[in-house]
Every structure is written in structure tokens, then in C-alpha cells.
Amino acid sequence: MFRSVFCPLFLFVMLAFSAGCPESETDDSNGRKTGDGVRETQMNTGDDEDDEAADAGTIAPPATGGDGGTEPTPSECGPQTPGYGEPCSSSPNGPLCGTFTCDFMTGELVCDDPGPNACGGCDELDTSAGDLNDACGEHMCGTILCNEDLTATVCLNDHPRNLCGGCNLTDFDTVENDEGQVTEVLGPTPGDACSECLTGTQTCSRDSEELFCWEGISENVSSSSNYQNLNCGRCERCVMYRAVMDQRLEGLYLRSGTELVIEHVRNSQRHLVFDPLVEGPGTNGLVMARIYLSTTPDFDVSTYTYRTLTPAFAQSYNQTEMADPHRQYTVYSSIDLDRYKYVIIYDQFFESVISAGELVCEDDGYEPNDSVAEAQPLAEATGAYTFQPDDYPYGGACSTDSQCGSGGSCVDSVCVPYDNLAGGVICNGSTDYFSVPLEAGQTLSIDLVSQRTNSGSVDNANLSLVDENDVSVASASRSAYSFGYKHALSYTTSSAGTYYLKVTGQSGTRITYTINSAITGGNP
Structure with a gap:
């Protein structure tokens, strides 16, 4: 049975195999396989001259240009692009230090600019002389700058140091060579006397860059106002107010012993001056400290009860070095010192009062002379404040006394100076007394010119002549003057004795006055 089934099946398989197989392959004359079931391919190696081109199924390589590179399309960025x-x-007004090239990412023309050097040029900068703006030279007063080609730094403008040790020559005389270079620094020398009155001292600033005239006074005075003469004369130091500053914050910034004065310099100019300034270790580190004149000791920077003085006392927030405290300030004539009488040093950064003090009126040198018993002899006061003849139009034509200044009067239409002159100060309504011995029949003529030394309405003094019991024997008439009030008094004695000039001021004010006196008749 097995045999009868196997034989037909075997025959069937053999028949199917014979019908479904491809034709057999044969070698051609070049040794390649051929046959109906084989797809021929061919590769051009370039080794055989008889090789033919690839058939339709082979991708040809891109064409190349004459230099062997890829031939760009018209839209691509390259050396042929205009501007390349x-x-x-890279900046609108910068130097042309870059070149246009192609951005390989975007295919756009861009400026490849490394930027200028520190001098603004395009070449590499030679800084062997030093970095820009550094000090340089033998005296270290020169400055590192750029050369003309902007390719290197050079040291320029070095010169000898000033006599304080700094480099600023503004306040000094110098000697220059033919090229205009400073070769020698002359005076003024620190410590020399200075100002028109020679009352000041040439003083170096703490940073050694400035020389200023400390406590100098100008003797120039306007003949129309004679303001300075009413206070202290031509060249005498005129201290109007003084304040003792307190010590706070454990003396870190200002210490006990610090005082300041407000002095009359010339005409209507007043200065606040530290005399002296006793510093603590942190004074130079104050950040935004200023000086204020306040109406109240309870200072509050948020309320307008103060006037600010300039410049700042010490200000280090915008400096590379420690602040050098200023020691002199202008007090404008519009500031009423009887009202703004508290001096406050306040630092806005620390929000703290550094020191405070109260201005106290500075009396004249005749004190004490506040009573008949303490009266100063007028003869000794005479000439204490000497007026120079060229200050006034002596000998000039006049019609009123005011045209002759406070040192003279109009007599027969001619300005005539008084023989005897004295001046004084009245603080806070006090009274000054001057004694005058007179013989019987003598006539005492007095002109007193008064002026309040603060701003506001003009306040006047009162003048009278009293006996030894402080009883008035004559009163002065008063008239407006060009810069104050003029009080005129004339008295002829009936008996010999000592009489007393009594000068009284208004409360809360500081008044300066000048007394012009003359004694005629009898036996002076």
C-alpha cells in the first residue's frame, strides 16, 4: 500500500519543480553570469575605457566647476555676492574693523566685526606704556592716552608736582619750556599770608590738589554801602555768631571741641567757618552729610524749617576716595540768623544728626559795657574802627549827610569826615554805654548809624545821652539812611561832668553801629 501512494506523489513533486525553476545560468565571454532571471547592473570605475555609462537605474554625480568645487546656484551667498x-x-558710527561674509546657517551676508580696540582703532592695541587713564611718568602726574594712530597707548602731560604734593597746578604759578611743558612749580607756598588784608593763610586741601586762602579777608568795600565798616572795619576779622557743636554717636564723626563761626567777610557776604573742626575717625566716610541752618533744634529733614548750605559737608558716595570735609560755606544774606539759629550736620544716608549747635551772637570788644558803671570811655573807643579817607567822597559836593558815608557829614555842601569814630555790636537787645567827660558850655555832637546784620526789615538802635544816674538828658532824632538808620544827637552842657552815651538794640537781633562824635566850644 505504501508503495502505491509514494510513487504518484514523488512524480508530482518532480514535475512541479521542473516546471517552476528559472533557466540555468551560463557564463558569457567576460565571465559574467547571464540568464533570463538575472538583472544586470554595471559600475563605472573609470579603470576600463570600454566601460559604458550606467543604465537608467544609476544616479549621476553633480556637475563640478572648473575649480573642482560645486557650482552654486544664483541664490546662494558667496564671493560673487555684491559686498562680499x-x-x-557692527555699530552705526563705529570704525570699519570688520568685513562682510556669508552666514553658513542662513545664507545671508553679515558683518563679521571684532570691534574696535580701547582707543577706537582696528589694529591690536599695544599697551606696553600702560592702561588708558592710568597715572604715569617720572612724577606720576601724566596720563596714559592713545597715540594718533590709535594703535598704542602713550604717557602724556607729566609735570612736577605742586607744592602741596598733588598734580593740579591751577592754584600755582609755573615755569614752562619752549614746548609749553611745565618744568618748575613756583608759589604760593603753603603757610604764606594771603588775602588783601593778609589775614589768611595759604592752606592745602586734604587731597593735596588745591591751595586756598584760609580765613582771608578782602579790604575792598563799596563806598555806597560801607557795610563792612559798620561791623568790624576794613581788615579786622568780624565774627558775628559762634556755635559750639555737640558730640554724638560716641564721637565717631565729630568730637567735642568743634566750633564754628559766622563771620562777615565784605559788604553783605558772610561765611560759616569751622574754627576748629575736631574730626572723629569716621568723618571722611560720611556718605551724604550736609549742613543746615534750622529754626528748631528738633531737626526733621522732611519739614521745611531749615536752609541748606553748600557745598556738602562730606560726600563719599560718588568718590573713589574718602570725602574731605569742607570747612567754609557761604551764608546768603537772605538767611535770617536770628531765626535760623541752629546749626545741624545731618547725613541723609544714615538718616541721623551727626552734630548740632546753637548760634550765639558775638559781642564787640568793648564788653562788658552794659551799665553806667561798666561804661567804656568814648575816647578809648575812638579810632578802634578806622575808616580810610578813600572810602568816602571827602571834599566832594553834597546836599545831605547820606552822600558822605557813615564816616562823615555834609557841612556847607561839602563832605567832611568826623574826627572821632567808634563802632560796636548789640546782641539780643542789650545796651552799650560810653562815657564822655564834658566841660560846662561844651557841645557834644553825635551821629550814630545803625544796621541790622541779618536779612529782613531794617531794625534800628536807640541813642540817648544820660547822666550818672542813667537819667536821659537828651534823645536823638532818627532818619532813614541808605543802608540803615542815622541817629543825630546834639547837647550843650550847662555844668561840667561825665555823661554817657546809651545805645540800645532790639530784642532778638544783632545790630552793628558806628558812632561819629565831635566836641566843640569850651575847653575840649
Whole structure:
């Protein structure tokens, strides 16, 4: 049975195999297989001259240009692009330190600019002389700057140091060579006397860059106002107010012993001056400290109860070095010192009062002379405040006394100076007394010119002549004067004795006055 089934099946398989197989392969004359069931392919190696091109199924390589590179399409960025390789700058007004090239990411023309050097040029900067703006030279007063080509730094403008040790020559005389270079620094020398009155001292600033005239007074005075003469004369130091500053914050900034004065310099000019300034270790580190004149000791920077003086006392927030405290300030004539009488040093950064003090009126040198018993002899006061003849139009034509200044009067239409002159100060309504011995029949003529030394309405003094019991024997008439009030008094004695000039001021004010006196008749 097995045999009968196997034989037909075997024959069937053999028949199917014979019908479904491809034709047999044969070798051609080149040794390649051929046959109906084989797809021929061919590769051009370039080794055989008889090789033919690839058939339709082979992708040809891209064409190349004459230099062997890829032939770009018209839209691509390259050396053929207009502007390629030309100079350019990445900033609108900068130097042309870059070149236009192609951005391989975007295919656009861009400026490849490394930027200028520190001098603004395009070449590499030679800084062997030093970095820009550094000090340089033998005296270290020169400055590192750029050369003309902007390719290197050079040291320029070095010169000898000033006599304080700094480099600023503004306040000094110098000697220059033919090239205009400073070769020698002359005076003024620190410590020399200075100002028109020679009352000041040439003083170096703490940073050694400035020389200023400390406590100098000008003797120039306007003949129309004679303001300075009413206070202290031509060249005498005129201290109007003084304040003793307190010590706070454990003396870190200002210490006990610090005082300041407000002095009359010339005409209507007043200065606040530290005399002396006793510093603590942190004074130079104050950040935004200023000086204020306040109406109240309870200072509050948020309320307008103060006037600010300039410049700042000490200000280090915008400096590379420690602040050098200023020691002199202008007090404008519009500031009423009887009202703004508290001196406050306040630092806005620390929000703290550094020191405070109260201005106290400075009396004249005749004190004490506040009573008949303490009266100063008028003869000794005479000439204490001497007026120079060229200050006034002596000998000139006049019609009123005011045209002759406070040192003279109009007599027969001619300005005539008084023989005897004295001046004084009245603080806070006090009274000054001057004694005058007179013989019987003598006539005492007095002109007193008064002026309040603060701003506001003009306040006047009162003048009278009293006996030894402080009883008035004559009163002065008063008239407005060009810069104050003029009080005129004339008295002829009936008996010999000592009489007393009594000068009284208004409360809360500081008044300066000048007494012009003359004695005629009898036996002076």
C-alpha cells in the first residue's frame, strides 16, 4: 500500500519543480553570469575605457566647476555676492574693523566685526606704556592716552608736582619750556599770608590738589554801602555768631571741641567757618552729610524749617576716595540768623544728626559795657574802627549827610569826615554805654548809624545821652539812611561832668553801629 501512494506523489513533486525553476545560468565571454532571471547592473570605475555609462537605474554625480568645487546656484551667498569681503562695522558710527561674509546657517551676508580696540582703532592695541587713564611718568602726574594712530597707548602731560604734593597746578604759578611743558612749580607756598588784608593763610586741601586762602579777608568795600565798616572795619576779622557743636554717636564723626563761626567777610557776604573742626575717625566716610541752618533744634529733614548750605559737608558716595570735609560755606544774606539759629550736620544716608549747635551772637570788644558803671570811655573807643579817607567822597559836593558815608557829614555842601569814630555790636537787645567827660558850655555832637546784620526789615538802635544816674538828658532824632538808620544827637552842657552815651538794640537781633562824635566850644 505504501508503495502505491509514494510513487504518484514523488512524480508530482518532480514535475512541479521542473516546471517552476528559472533557466540555468551560463557564463558569457567576460565571465559574467547571464540568464533570463538575472538583472544586470554595471559600475563605472573609470579603470576600463570600454566601460559604458550606467543604465537608467544609476544616479549621476553633480556637475563640478572648473575649480573642482560645486557650482552654486544664483541664490546662494558667496564671493560673487555684491559686498562680499568689503569693510563694515557692527555699530552705526563705529570704525570699519570688520568685513562682510556669508552666514553658513542662513545664507545671508553679515558683518563679521571684532570691534574696535580701547582707543577706537582696528589694529591690536599695544599697551606696553600702560592702561588708558592710568597715572604715569617720572612724577606720576601724566596720563596714559592713545597715540594718533590709535594703535598704542602713550604717557602724556607729566609735570612736577605742586607744592602741596598733588598734580593740579591751577592754584600755582609755573615755569614752562619752549614746548609749553611745565618744568618748575613756583608759589604760593603753603603757610604764606594771603588775602588783601593778609589775614589768611595759604592752606592745602586734604587731597593735596588745591591751595586756598584760609580765613582771608578782602579790604575792598563799596563806598555806597560801607557795610563792612559798620561791623568790624576794613581788615579786622568780624565774627558775628559762634556755635559750639555737640558730640554724638560716641564721637565717631565729630568730637567735642568743634566750633564754628559766622563771620562777615565784605559788604553783605558772610561765611560759616569751622574754627576748629575736631574730626572723629569716621568723618571722611560720611556718605551724604550736609549742613543746615534750622529754626528748631528738633531737626526733621522732611519739614521745611531749615536752609541748606553748600557745598556738602562730606560726600563719599560718588568718590573713589574718602570725602574731605569742607570747612567754609557761604551764608546768603537772605538767611535770617536770628531765626535760623541752629546749626545741624545731618547725613541723609544714615538718616541721623551727626552734630548740632546753637548760634550765639558775638559781642564787640568793648564788653562788658552794659551799665553806667561798666561804661567804656568814648575816647578809648575812638579810632578802634578806622575808616580810610578813600572810602568816602571827602571834599566832594553834597546836599545831605547820606552822600558822605557813615564816616562823615555834609557841612556847607561839602563832605567832611568826623574826627572821632567808634563802632560796636548789640546782641539780643542789650545796651552799650560810653562815657564822655564834658566841660560846662561844651557841645557834644553825635551821629550814630545803625544796621541790622541779618536779612529782613531794617531794625534800628536807640541813642540817648544820660547822666550818672542813667537819667536821659537828651534823645536823638532818627532818619532813614541808605543802608540803615542815622541817629543825630546834639547837647550843650550847662555844668561840667561825665555823661554817657546809651545805645540800645532790639530784642532778638544783632545790630552793628558806628558812632561819629565831635566836641566843640569850651575847653575840649
